[in-house]
Amino acid sequence: MDFVVAIEKVRQEWLGRARIIEDDVSPSMLRRIAAMLDLDPDAYPRGAILPTHWVSLFAQESARQGDIGVDGHPDPGVTLPPIPLPRRMGAGRRVRLPGSFRVGDALVKRTEVAAIEPKKARTGTICVLTMRHSYEVAGQTIAVDEFDAIYREAVAPGAPSPVNPGTPAPEDAAWSQAAQVSNALVFRYSAVTWNAHRIHYDADYARQEEGYPALVQNGGLTMQLLLDAAVANAPGQRLIGYTARLTRPIYVGARITLAGSTVAGGQMRAWVADEDGKLCAEMELDFA
Secondary structure (H helix, E strand, C coil), X not given: CCHHHHHHHHHHHHCCCEEEEXXXXXXXXXXXXXXXCCCCCCCCCCCCEECHHHHHHCCCCCCCHHHECCCCCECCCCCCCCCCCCEEEEEEEEEECCCCEEXXXXXXXXXXXXXXXXXXXXXXXXXXXEEEEEEEECCEEEEEEEEEEEEECCCCCCCCCCCCCCCECCCCCCEEEEEEXXXXXXXXXXXXXXXXXXXXXXXXXXXXXXXXXXXXXXHHHHHHHHHHHHHHCCCCCCEEEEEEEECCCCECCCEEEEXXXXXXXXXXEEEEECCCCEEEEEEEEEEC
């Protein structure tokens, strides 16, 4: 079937489709999250107020094992639209954080197919899927997260995956800190978020099937590390929203630099640079 015809059929059937996922913000999960982020796992007892941007770590999709495809993602059409391109990766997000939540809260997540946009890119045909995730506690919205994923064509056997050649990261940071994306960290993040995409843990698959030179860091983890670093460098201020864009892959085992500006007029710029000083992610944060 012609791609244009196929994608239009998917759009007609899936745009606006929504489902509800319920979860408990349990102490046991908070222990795992805190430990993964190198924080004291005993610092978040029942009733403790949490950073609202952590909400995306909860209410994950839980596809049955029989619905998992060869790449580790759920098969097309199980939890996400059956977009007729085989490779999927996170690209960016736009998030509003009007509320707060605590350990022990009952969390309700409404996940909706917000946009399906086919495009022509430098690397070939792509499609951008936008999922809108709205989180509620006791009937009050605490976060709205619009998350973009890019679907791409398969690479030819043995060919490298096309990669953005990169641009230099900013050099005017007011703060910066080094981090290492270790195998153990990526594994623990994948476990917390129930992400079985094989490019994060199966090096043979990442090289031979998707054309990457090494295991690929999870983009959600990149954003999580940058958010936590930015918030730590804005003491006394509350994060109320942010936009983020992933621009270049980071490979497992790499050392990266998290950096950003000071808060001015309620806003901060932040970014991630790889070992070559290339920009891998950028973020604009709003504080109150």
